[in-house]
Amino acid sequence: MRLQALASIALLAGAGSALAQDTVEDWEIIRQPERKTVFAFVPTTTGLTIGFRCVDGSFGAVIGGLPEAPRGSRIRTLQFIDEDGESHSTTWSVTTDRTVALADYPASLARNLREGGEIGIVIPGGGGEGRNLRHNLTLPASSAAVDETLTACNRPTQDPRDALLPEIEESGLPDGVTWARAPRPSYPQTNYAEGFAVVTCVVQPDGALAQCQIESEHPDDGRFGRNALRATTDARIVSPGETVGQYAPRMIGFRVNYRMAN
Template sequence: MRAPRQKAVIAALTFDSGIGLGARCVDGAYELLFSGLPPVMTRLRTLNFSHDGGPARETSWSVGTDGTSAFSDFPAPMARRLRAGGRVEVTVPAQDGQPAKRFVLDLPRSEHAIDETLTACGRPLSDPHDVNLVSSLPATGVAGVEGGYRWVIQPRPEFPSRALREKANTGSANLSCLVRPDGRLHDCVVETERPAGAGFGQAAIDGARRARLGPASDDSPPVAADALVSFRTNFYLAGN
């Protein structure tokens, strides 16, 4: 579906179970979302995601205002994975008193539809890094790191002036970055920023330039050159 007035290109599927799956580019912002999920009251949720019989992977999602929709923190890599179709299994962990649920979705091949959404937002149709992309580092300021690394120097981004002008008091950005042997980050890509267009993505990249990673412990292997890591940076104004 194309909506020129909204500068939107949307590829969507609806299943008998009530689940909806959509990839969309809206005014330059790329999103991949599930709808019809059990409602939650939190801002973030975890979905265990498996594609074509592969291992289940824990994926991070932002919760929509209705509590039943969820937006991928890394939409373009996931959309590229889904474009060939296949069987998707999504397990929703128990949360807020709701029991765990499992959905099995048979996706048709949809290269053309998904490619249109990617192209509309200037996202590549393939990226060799996708296979290694996992949400491996916690948000800035959160203790403990999964994936074998830890923050030696945490990202310290400045609150973007554009967000202040637009009265956006909170925001977030998810980045994927390559790592140099000395632990510094480079070639960072903004996978998502919310709200879009308020400058949080660029501010997160600027903050990441001053950050550094190290092994999780003294006994851990050194940081691998050109390892791919991903993390979320949350922005708050004092008093919010």
């Protein structure tokens, strides 16, 4: 797949020791106009690589050099620790290469990491024998390279929706909110046997969903994102602590894992 072709540039190194420290000098960027691809990435001597790429209108964040994900797992959680010591949990999808993963919310991550600085990335269980593996990195500020990938995919370089993402719980809904009618996607017309899509929407006063957008999808040309987006049309949420028609605006997110039945 095209993702694996890009990932093979620098993503397939080992994970290093239980505590990996490295300082990198600059983001690298690869442009492939014939494939409508822009890829900005940072390799480190520990083998961990972080990259953002636009492939024919589909934006994604990729991380490689991870300890291999267990067989059968489709998602994995990584903890990002900022310069103030605050930890943020992020969800990633496991790819065919189980040392590589794709972020559920790549554009927000890109706008955050382009500022550079010291970060820690904790991989639960990645150190073996139940130990966590932590990479301490100093990322360079490289807004030009990262912004180029965002702009190539028509993603904003500043987005107020980023501030609402922490409100989304693991279920995809803010605390106290439930589905009155959950999205019901169907399998799209595609050549792929499986894939995924992550979509966010803003809740309207009556519980309907609006301003929905595809946050991530894989494969890029699998039509899974558009299919999940269409499923939001009739979906609605309910907030028992509020009056219908007066719901406060908030953002919800949901993931659809597609797998063709045998």
